[in-house]
Amino acid sequence: MITRRLVRWLDERVGTAGLGRAALSKVFPNHWSFLLGEIALYSFIVLILTGVYLTFFFDPSTATITYDGSYEPLVGVEMSQAYRSVLELTFDVRAGLVMRQTHHWAAVVFAAAIVAHMARVFFTGAFRRPRELNWIIGITLLLMAILNGFAGYSLLDDQLSGTGLRILYSVVLAVPLVGTWIASLLFGGNFPGTQILERLFVIHILIVPVVIGLLLVLHMGLLLRHRHTHFPGGGATDRNVVGERLWPTYALKAGGFFFLTSGALVLMGGIFQINPIWIYGPFRPGNVSAASQPDWYMGWLEGSLRLMPPWEVRAFGFMLPNPFFSGVLLPGVTFGLLYAWPFMEAWLTGDHAEHHVLDRPRDRPVRTALGVAALTFFTILMVAGADDVLAVTFDLEFNRMVWVFRTLLLVAPPVAAFVTYRLCIELVQRERDSQASLPAAAETVT
Amino acid sequence: MRRYGEAVPIAAFCVAIVGGLGAAVVYALGGQAQAEGVLLAMALGGIGVGLASWAKTLLPEEVVIEERPALGSGEAELTDIEDTFVERDPIHRRRFLGTLLAGALGSLLVALVFPIRSLGPNPDQGLRQTAWQGARLRLVRNDGTPVPADELNVNGVLTVWPEGHVGEEDSQTLLLHLQPGVLQPRPGREDWTVGDQVAFSKVCTHAGCPVGLFEERMNRLLCPCHQSTFDVADACRPVFGPATRSLPQLPLDTDGDGFLIATGDYSGPVGPGYWNQDR
Amino acid sequence: MRRILLQVALLAVLAAPLGALATTVGPGSARAQVDDVDAGRELFLTGCVSCHGPDGVGTDQGPTLIGVGAAAADFMLRTGRMPLAVPGQQPPRKEPAYNDADITYLVAYVASLGPGPDIPDVDPQRGDMAVGGELYRENCAACHQAAGSGGALSYGRHAPSLHQATATEIGEAPRIGPGQMPVFGPEVLSDSDLDSIALYVLQLDDPADPGGLSLGRIGPVAEGFVGILIGLGTLIVVARWVTRSRHQRLAEATEVDR
Numbered sequence: 001m002i003t004r005r006l007v008r009w010l011d012e013r014v015g016t017a018g019l020g021r022a023a024l025s026k027v028f029p030n031h032w033s034f035l036l037g038e039i040a041l042y043s044f045i046v047l048i049l050t051g052v053y054l055t056f057f058f059d060p061s062t063a064t065i066t067y068d069g070s071y072e073p074l075v076g077v078e079m080s081q082a083y084r085s086v087l088e089l090t091f092d093v094r095a096g097l098v099m100r101q102t103h104h105w106a107a108v109v110f111a112a113a114i115v116a117h118m119a120r121v122f123f124t125g126a127f128r129r130p131r132e133l134n135w136i137i138g139i140t141l142l143l144m145a146i147l148n149g150f151a152g153y154s155l156l157d158d159q160l161s162g163t164g165l166r167i168l169y170s171v172v173l174a175v176p177l178v179g180t181w182i183a184s185l186l187f188g189g190n191f192p193g194t195q196i197l198e199r200l201f202v203i204h205i206l207i208v209p210v211v212i213g214l215l216l217v218l219h220m221g222l223l224l225r226h227r228h229t230h231f232p233g234g235g236a237t238d239r240n241v242v243g244e245r246l247w248p249t250y251a252l253k254a255g256g257f258f259f260l261t262s263g264a265l266v267l268m269g270g271i272f273q274i275n276p277i278w279i280y281g282p283f284r285p286g287n288v289s290a291a292s293q294p295d296w297y298m299g300w301l302e303g304s305l306r307l308m309p310p311w312e313v314r315a316f317g318f319m320l321p322n323p324f325f326s327g328v329l330l331p332g333v334t335f336g337l338l339y340a341w342p343f344m345e346a347w348l349t350g351d352h353a354e355h356h357v358l359d360r361p362r363d364r365p366v367r368t369a370l371g372v373a374a375l376t377f378f379t380i381l382m383v384a385g386a387d388d389v390l391a392v393t394f395d396l397e398f399n400r401m402v403w404v405f406r407t408l409l410l411v412a413p414p415v416a417a418f419v420t421y422r423l424c425i426e427l428v429q430r431e432r433d434s435q436a437s438l439p440a441a442a443e444t445v446t
Numbered sequence: 447m448r449r450y451g452e453a454v455p456i457a458a459f460c461v462a463i464v465g466g467l468g469a470a471v472v473y474a475l476g477g478q479a480q481a482e483g484v485l486l487a488m489a490l491g492g493i494g495v496g497l498a499s500w501a502k503t504l505l506p507e508e509v510v511i512e513e514r515p516a517l518g519s520g521e522a523e524l525t526d527i528e529d530t531f532v533e534r535d536p537i538h539r540r541r542f543l544g545t546l547l548a549g550a551l552g553s554l555l556v557a558l559v560f561p562i563r564s565l566g567p568n569p570d571q572g573l574r575q576t577a578w579q580g581a582r583l584r585l586v587r588n589d590g591t592p593v594p595a596d597e598l599n600v601n602g603v604l605t606v607w608p609e610g611h612v613g614e615e616d617s618q619t620l621l622l623h624l625q626p627g628v629l630q631p632r633p634g635r636e637d638w639t640v641g642d643q644v645a646f647s648k649v650c651t652h653a654g655c656p657v658g659l660f661e662e663r664m665n666r667l668l669c670p671c672h673q674s675t676f677d678v679a680d681a682c683r684p685v686f687g688p689a690t691r692s693l694p695q696l697p698l699d700t701d702g703d704g705f706l707i708a709t710g711d712y713s714g715p716v717g718p719g720y721w722n723q724d725r
Numbered sequence: 726m727r728r729i730l731l732q733v734a735l736l737a738v739l740a741a742p743l744g745a746l747a748t749t750v751g752p753g754s755a756r757a758q759v760d761d762v763d764a765g766r767e768l769f770l771t772g773c774v775s776c777h778g779p780d781g782v783g784t785d786q787g788p789t790l791i792g793v794g795a796a797a798a799d800f801m802l803r804t805g806r807m808p809l810a811v812p813g814q815q816p817p818r819k820e821p822a823y824n825d826a827d828i829t830y831l832v833a834y835v836a837s838l839g840p841g842p843d844i845p846d847v848d849p850q851r852g853d854m855a856v857g858g859e860l861y862r863e864n865c866a867a868c869h870q871a872a873g874s875g876g877a878l879s880y881g882r883h884a885p886s887l888h889q890a891t892a893t894e895i896g897e898a899p900r901i902g903p904g905q906m907p908v909f910g911p912e913v914l915s916d917s918d919l920d921s922i923a924l925y926v927l928q929l930d931d932p933a934d935p936g937g938l939s940l941g942r943i944g945p946v947a948e949g950f951v952g953i954l955i956g957l958g959t960l961i962v963v964a965r966w967v968t969r970s971r972h973q974r975l976a977e978a979t980e981v982d983r
Contacts, residue, residue: 027512035964039957073928076855090935094477098486101479101936108952109960116957130517159862159871160944163655166615167671170653170718180720184569185562191615191654193566227514234509241512249505253967256497260963263490268956270483273936274948279929280871281862285615286588286605286648288656289866290670290876290884296949305653305688306672312690314724321719322688323653356514386946388673388877397881398673399686480937498967507970588863599910601902605863658867661878661905668879670867675879686879 028250029230029243033120035257039113042261043106044212050103051205057093059085060155060201062194071278079282082197083157086277102269107149109265111297114142122341122371124358126229128351132342134222137215139338144212146297151204153275153295157197160275162283163292166191167305171327176320192285229358238356291389300378302385304330307406365424372420373413380409451503455496462492573720577611578619578696579711584609585621585645585698592705595640598623603660605648608708616716618648618656619696620667621706622678628665632681635713638697640706645696646682649717650674652689667693691719765834768827772808781838786812793901794841798832800897804890815882815904818889845916847896849924852917857925860918864909865926872942873929878905888930892923 011017028034061081067074069084070091079087089096118138121127127135150168154161169191172183188195230236230243244250268274280289294302308326312319337344345367346352361368383390384405391398465488472481518524537544577583584592585606598604604621611617624642631638638644646667648656655671660678666685667676674689676682682693694712701707715723769781776787783789787809790798801807802823806816823831832844862871868884870876875886882905887895896919902908914922932942940947 025512027510030968030970032961032965032968035968036961039960039964071933073854073858073925076853077859094473095482097479097935098482102483105952105956108948109956112953112957113960116961159866163671166655167653173718173720176721180569180573180722184566184572186566188566190569190572195566226517227512235511239514241514242509244508245510249501249508252497252501252505256494256499256501257964257967259490259494259497260967261494261960263487263492263494264956264960264963266490267483267487268951270480270487271937272948272951272955273934273939273942275944276872276934276936276939276942279932279942280944281858281866284862285613286607286618286656287862287866288658288670289862289871290659290868291870291874291943291946292655292671293945295945296952299945299949302672308688310684310688310690312719317725318721319719319723320721321723322690323718326688327653354517388670389943389946391877391881392875392883395881395883398877399880402673402687479935483937502967502970588859597912599908599913601908602910602913603907604913656867659876659878659884660907661882662902662907663905664879666879670876673877 024245024247026224026246026250027227027241027243028246029228029236029241030253031231033124034228036113036117036120038254038257039261040110040117041216042258043110043113043265044216045258046106046262046265047103047110048209050099050106051209053099054089054103055205057085057089057096058082058155058201060198062157062197074278074281077282080157080197082155083277083282086156086158090278098266098269100269101272101274102266104153104274105268105272106265107145107152108274108296109268111142111145111149111295114138114145115297118142119371119375123361123368124229124231125355125364125367126358127342128346128355129342130226130354131222131229134219134226135342136339137219137222139335141212141215141219142338143335144208144215148204148208148212149295149297151200151208155197155200155204156275156277157283158275158277159280159283159287159289160277160292162192162285163288164294164298165196171305171323174321174324174328176318176324192283227356229356231358231360236357238354241356291392293386293389296382299382299385301327301331301381303381303383303387303405305385306387307381307384307402307409309406362424362427365421365428368424369417369421373417376416377409377413380405380412384409454499454503458492458494458496458499460492462489462496465489465492570722572616573717573723574715576711576716577608577614577617578708582699582701582707582709583611584701585619585706585708586612588612593621594704595643595700595706596704598643600625600642601662603662605656606645606706616649619645620648620657620660621645622660624665624678628679630679630681632695632713635681635695635697637699638695640698640700643698643706644678645698645708646676646678646693647696647712647716648693650689651684651691651693651718652687654717657693761830761833762837765830765832765837768823768831769834772822773831776809776812781835790835790838792839792841793835795832795836795844796842796897797901797903798835799828799844800894800901800903802828802831804894806903818885842897842900844893845896845900845919847892847916847919847923849892849920849927852920852922852924854921854924854928856918857921857923860914860922861925864914865922868906870943872932873926874941874943887926890926892927895919895923895926 007017007020059081063081064078065081065084067077067079067084067087069075069087071087074087086100089100091097121135121138150164154165169183169187172186173179175182184190186196186199187193188199227241228243230241234242236242244253281287293299304326305323308322310322311325312322314320359367384402387398387401387405390396391401465485469482469485469489472478472485532538537547586592586609587604587606590609590612592609593604593606598621600623602623606619606621607614608617622644624644626642629639629642629644648658650657650669650671652669652672652674655669657667657669657674657676659668659670660666661668665678667678667682669675669687669689672688674687675685676689676693677685681695684690684692691714694714694716696712697709699707699709769777773781776784777790778784778787781790783791798807801816803821805819805821808822809816821828836843868876868878869887870884873887876884878884884906890898898906899909899914899919899922900911932939940951
């Protein structure tokens, strides 16, 4: 048959048969939470496919023209070629809007899946030796996803993303010593400059995707080398992997899941409108709209900027302006802690052993409590970033909300940590009690 | 013989076929985003459900155990590599040459980094000055028309620019016509108004958004980005939110033809702070 | 109420020829008839005087109405903001408390108190959509949001949604500057500017939405919710389905039997 002949043809030239056999027999443990990383990977593939399509239509140019297309409310309005090309894609290119919306929803889900996957890895202790390197690669992937998402939606030169770019410029300015230089070099001068769209384009379609691609190869490569972790039970130990073979079972499931993920993203791209830039209008330096927020994965930074009290440090003629604390220090410390976590935990617990069996979150109450506290902290920041929208929707007062959120930010994480800790202890205790009352210990089946 | 388990994959693949063909038909007929999305999703989702349910129901259930070989290479191998490396390491034997090589590579790196400097100008001048500086420029509206001193009504607000520099971000200015007696001018700025008209930079001193919301009754300017609020009566001192510095004020006067002009640049640096703003 | 209407009707019929020649009271009430003003005064004395004072001089419960003009009265009454149940809070838009005729009388009366902005003659069809959009984004979007969904102001106030506003109301509000809204006089926004803005804002009530469900057009906040809860949420449910095995279902079955 064709497959046989192809395999022989390849093996004669590359010698792949042995490798292939080993690869196809690889064992993958079967648990839904192991598919979170796959959601991210498949979203990335959708991003690449739809993204390439979009590059054939997008014009990354700040040159201005007067619009004369089919969207009536903007006919006669001056705008950049970039903005015009997106309007054309939306209103005049068949399947253009569905591709663009699928691309944007894929970016939203990509970031969400990475965070969910990161949380799973954290709460199950899968970052421990030998996987510290993979954790570091993963955090970098998260950073890249956030940066590329921001760069991507800023390319359209609409009012909303332009406001976001202005804020980015100001936060970069706030970096001590070199901030003004980095901002000027990145933008080609003062805001808005004449170069930022063209440069963001290169960053968005080439530099960061290549970095993500390389990191993904490393990430999956390490996964193959280490083999996947697995939950306790069903005979799982640190010296084996219990699950299904790659071929045919896992391949069909993973392949099917790829189609399901891309199907979900395309469905969202068709029925949920996202980033309606024709309503925001083209970017103008003097204009701004109420309810200006970045995409969700930057929401925590937005909340940080809003909640930060008006502190500024000025000494010896130098200044640490307010956005430094909320826009530079906070994310710096956040990512610093994220990167350092496997090493910090190993040092704190004294556990430097190799682990391939996962923890159940309840079995590690301190780590789980800390993780929940962190999630609480960042969720409060994210919600605070939408305080004006919440104020209008629920008829609240944002002045008061700011104070409430500031208080919650300090109070809620410790409370959440305490509650989580007690919950873990309680759950484990109940299990022990119910197992102790059984005549013989039943084998736990995963 | 078809078994019951094949029903789901069969149905799913059929849905996929319908979806794919349907999407092609919709496209050929002119396209419609919602229909395209739903039909493409049927095509993709159908294949997905088909493959996954095939795996779940038609393939033999298996629990396979694979051994994890030790990750490390073993002491013998490591010692072998270390010995070989050390034995053959050229730099280890000629330290001086090695240091010079490092110096050469380092200086090459420094030289290669310098073209990055061409990406943008020295930031200082641009950040400290706006287009208002020096000349006595007229205030103009977005369409370039100058503003007569009696044009803006009481309780009104207008975004203005220096003549010839409409759209230059750091020069955007708010012209406000306050009620009589509201403004308490800062020392030295007593003649910076024309009647009860006063002008401030529109660039928020927190993160640079246009401070577009004039809460007229309370004489406050509210920035929509992070809710910094400025008290116009007190020369836009910040009274809520993260901003720490007042919006700089623009000194106003009228020219010979009765149009509003600025007699110089703002009272202070425009927009957000940075490391050496005070120097 | 009916008696007053009857009297007014009689007066109108008898005085119509005279009314046509009647001189106006103040520049803002060109078409008001003396009897309209009287009818308005009657209504005013029952519904408004407790907060706005006799002859509209104002009290500590409500501002003076002298010089607010026909536009202000018309705007407040037609959007149901006035009469206001609890003074001091931002008046919400609701069903008008008065019918068309009564509103006309009250407007005539308030206009008679002192010169003020007349009800603008706003015709969206005379406007230019693109100009309206540009003016809207320059002057209005900062408070009312790019899609007219409204925005937050200090201390619980808000710039309201514009989706229910009529063309006339869209013209009246800038001229009078209700609440915290600044005043946009004819030198700032001309009458034809108002036509264009009205055309644009009315289009915002029912925009194209080619992308599907609009999610409120308020931007990334709603989109984030949908992306995470519906997007990721659905995929997690799907992942659970994909990985659920017969083995697992057997184990669950066994557990239940226990």
